[in-house]
Amino acid sequence: MKISREEVEHVARLARLALQPEELEAMTGQMDAILGYVDKLNELDTEGIEPTAHAVPMENAFRADEVKPSIGIERAQQNAPATDGSCFKVPKVIE
Numbered sequence: 001m002k003i004s005r006e007e008v009e010h011v012a013r014l015a016r017l018a019l020q021p022e023e024l025e026a027m028t029g030q031m032d033a034i035l036g037y038v039d040k041l042n043e044l045d046t047e048g049i050e051p052t053a054h055a056v057p058m059e060n061a062f063r064a065d066e067v068k069p070s071i072g073i074e075r076a077q078q079n080a081p082a083t084d085g086s087c088f089k090v091p092k093v094i095e
Helices: 005-014 021-042
Strands: none
Touching: 005 021
């Protein structure tokens, strides 16, 4: 076994989890299985394999920033319920 019940209890305490004894047993077995799988992955020969952040090459999907004219104050305020000059009027929030 790669992980002990005491270690699982410690992790549960750090995570502020109140686990029942049967949950502790289940978690111990599950975490042991996870660590066993990680050990199996560590056996793979990764010599010469370049680390990647994505499985496929990605490029920026966003358009380039361009300066364009805005829609204007009148058009922006067209559907506003209330305005005051170039400002939107909103109800008072602080009492």
